[in-house]
Amino acid sequence: MENHHKFSIWYVLIAIWIVLILHNLIVQMFAVKHIPYSEFVKALNAGMVVEVAIGQDRIEGKMKVIQDGPEVEKPFSTVRVDPDLSDLLEKHNVTFKGVIETHFLRNLASWVFPLILFFGIWYVMMRRFAARQGSFLTLGKKKAKVYMEDEVGVTFDDAAGVDEAKEELVEVIDFLKTPEKFTRLGGKLPKGILLVGPPGTGKTLLARAVAGESKVPFFSMSGSEFVELFVGMGAARVRDLFAQAKEKAPCIIFIDELDALGKARGLGITGGHDEREQTLNQLLVEMDGFDPTIGVILMAATNRPEILDPALLRPGRFDRHVLVDRPDKRGREEILMVHLKGIVVDKDVEVEIVAGMTPGFVGADLANLANEATLLAVRHNKDKVGMAEFQEAVERIVAGLEKKNRLINKMEREIVAYHEVGHALVALSLPGTDTVRKISIIPRGVAALGYTLQVPTEDRFLMTKSELLNKICVALGGRAAEEIQFQDVSTGAHNDLSRATDIARSMVKQYGMSPKLGNVYFEKDRQRQFPDLGMPSAKDYSEQTAQVMDSEIKAIIDSQYEAVKEILSKHKNVLDEGAALVLKEESIEGDRLKKLLEAHQKT
Ligand code: ADP
Ligand code: MG
Ligand code: ZN
Numbered sequence: 001m002e003n004h005h006k007f008s009i010w011y012v013l014i015a016i017w018i019v020l021i022l023h024n025l026i027v028q029m030f031a032v033k034h035i036p037y038s039e040f041v042k043a044l045n046a047g048m049v050v051e052v053a054i055g056q057d058r059i060e061g062k063m064k065v066i067q068d069g070p071e072v073e074k075p076f077s078t079v080r081v082d083p084d085l086s087d088l089l090e091k092h093n094v095t096f097k098g099v100i101e102t103h104f105l106r107n108l109a110s111w112v113f114p115l116i117l118f119f120g121i122w123y124v125m126m127r128r129f130a131a132r133q134g135s136f137l138t139l140g141k142k143k144a145k146v147y148m149e150d151e152v153g154v155t156f157d158d159a160a161g162v163d164e165a166k167e168e169l170v171e172v173i174d175f176l177k178t179p180e181k182f183t184r185l186g187g188k189l190p191k192g193i194l195l196v197g198p199p200g201t202g203k204t205l206l207a208r209a210v211a212g213e214s215k216v217p218f219f220s221m222s223g224s225e226f227v228e229l230f231v232g233m234g235a236a237r238v239r240d241l242f243a244q245a246k247e248k249a250p251c252i253i254f255i256d257e258l259d260a261l262g263k264a265r266g267l268g269i270t271g272g273h274d275e276r277e278q279t280l281n282q283l284l285v286e287m288d289g290f291d292p293t294i295g296v297i298l299m300a301a302t303n304r305p306e307i308l309d310p311a312l313l314r315p316g317r318f319d320r321h322v323l324v325d326r327p328d329k330r331g332r333e334e335i336l337m338v339h340l341k342g343i344v345v346d347k348d349v350e351v352e353i354v355a356g357m358t359p360g361f362v363g364a365d366l367a368n369l370a371n372e373a374t375l376l377a378v379r380h381n382k383d384k385v386g387m388a389e390f391q392e393a394v395e396r397i398v399a400g401l402e403k404k405n406r407l408i409n410k411m412e413r414e415i416v417a418y419h420e421v422g423h424a425l426v427a428l429s430l431p432g433t434d435t436v437r438k439i440s441i442i443p444r445g446v447a448a449l450g451y452t453l454q455v456p457t458e459d460r461f462l463m464t465k466s467e468l469l470n471k472i473c474v475a476l477g478g479r480a481a482e483e484i485q486f487q488d489v490s491t492g493a494h495n496d497l498s499r500a501t502d503i504a505r506s507m508v509k510q511y512g513m514s515p516k517l518g519n520v521y522f523e524k525d526r527q528r529q530f531p532d533l534g535m536p537s538a539k540d541y542s543e544q545t546a547q548v549m550d551s552e553i554k555a556i557i558d559s560q561y562e563a564v565k566e567i568l569s570k571h572k573n574v575l576d577e578g579a580a581l582v583l584k585e586e587s588i589e590g591d592r593l594k595k596l597l598e599a600h601q602k603t
Helices: 002-029 037-045 086-091 104-133 140-147 163-177 179-184 203-214 223-227 233-248 258-262 274-289 329-340 351-356 363-379 387-405 410-429 465-486 491-509 543-570 572-585 590-602
Strands: 049-054 058-066 071-079 095-098 192-196 218-222 251-256 296-302 320-323 435-440 451-455 587-589
Touching: 002 104, 037 049, 037 071, 037 086, 163 179, 163 192, 163 203, 163 296, 163 320, 192 203, 203 218, 203 251, 203 296, 218 223, 218 233, 223 233, 223 258, 233 251, 233 274, 233 296, 251 258, 258 274, 258 296, 329 351, 329 363, 351 387, 363 387, 410 435, 410 451, 410 465, 410 491, 410 543, 410 572, 410 590, 435 572, 435 590, 465 491, 465 543, 465 572, 491 543, 543 572, 572 587, 572 590, 587 590
Parallel strands: 049 095, 192 296, 192 320, 218 251, 251 296
Antiparallel strands: 049 058, 058 071, 435 451, 435 587
8 A cells, every 4th residue: 555655656756757858848849939020020131031931920930040150940930010021022032921820739738738737647646645535536436445355375374383373263264165054054153353463473464364265355454544544534444345345255354453443442642533433433333233144254463452442352343362472483493484485595504493593583573584594695695595694694683673572581581481380380280270281481462471371171160278279379380480490589470479469368358268367258349439539448347457367368378389389399300301391392282291290200
């Protein structure tokens, strides 16, 4: 879109330039010297006039002029004064003829060219204007087509290292290929699929790949494009987009950078952006109004899901979220393979090693890396891209990234590895805790440096005291592991601490699980007054009780922390092995740590 704009500005400039040159040529061609009538008569008397054409009130012709030596004939014109000229002309032997004064060519030059110029500029301006406005002044239907691709050449093979996201999207492809199969059984598909993940991980790529795989038309638009329009145009465009998509069903509508459009309403500093709200409202209306069984799937992408308007995420709207995460080492290897396809690579290049050198890189960074390495090889006059080029390219890109979004350094990686394995190991050793699925030191989201993915094995409505205590232990496992390994602790645990404290506080204040305070409920469900001015709310218990509570909460945490340290010290080997494994592979399945633990317990 942006390219298109720049393009037409160049067109305008080139057109103006050509017109100016043409104009100059024409003026030169018809360069006629205007002379006073007296001069004409003088020239006539001197015998210099060669020929004339006489009109009602003008005379044009050629006269001899002496110019740098040789005589040349030059055109001239003059305004006629003397009506009886023929005698004089005859006397001097000049060919003469009458002429009807229509200066066709000159008229053309003086009228038509400015007109052409004017219409030319007008036309180009209008086209640019209309391109920005969609339906304004042109038949709106045509405009949004700019964003439609009948056939997308991208397939799932182009997006590597995002297997989990792909798995979730396979169903959508199935549906788009054969909607009847689904509708016959009365199946319902999600209307809206939101791809969530850091920039450059391939969200846009995946959306296009879904269209490419299912061979359906792909309507796409970027959230920011809706917003920069004039008032009312954004909403009109949304309507247009959906209307067109319905005609083309089955198809995909993709809204990139949804956050630009879907920011929570009424959050703007300027008191809200009217146009954006209108557009967003229209989007919500359209989403509610269409029935996915006709085969239109709505997809969107964002790297900031937290700022989206909650209305967008409600059931029936963007209710299916697909995480497109940063790739781990294996993933990076696969992505590199994709981008090395078109490149002549030397035998000494080992993709696995390159992948190992690039922790924290996303797909876009890796595409950039392949390109940069190729450019370096060209600069070094090599006929193949070798390991040296990759090495250098990595260094260049890392330097850029460090400024941009803080890659984790080696020491930090180690701390995070021990921290996460600590959580996982505690979870594995205690009964009643959620299953550990995955341990990873790939940064996720904005805050977390790594994560341990636990999933509940079953729905629980009741929890026993020992289960709650075990949960506290798991939360404290990260920090305890850091302390055991490094005799020091980091700031990486503040989330864990707040979770552990929350559980302990609830145990004391709500569940009556503290022996000292007994089975008393201390926290009334108070209706929050609006506006909540942050005034201290009246307590239902004495200051003394509050002190006991605080010490009870602390006692729970402290005793669990000791227990956790004991568990981890006992399995220090497993902690070390697990951390080494995670450092090497960046993310491992929970089962592998479990096997390490079991092997250790047997001996
Ligand atoms: P996002 O929309 O998540 O910001 P893009 O889809 O625009 O990222 O990715 C930009 C480019 O980076 C893609 O065109 C592709 O060349 C490369 N890329 C990103 N992710 C991947 C991936 N998973 N596999 C292969 N290439 C990728
Ligand atoms: Mg994108
Ligand atoms: Zn933690």
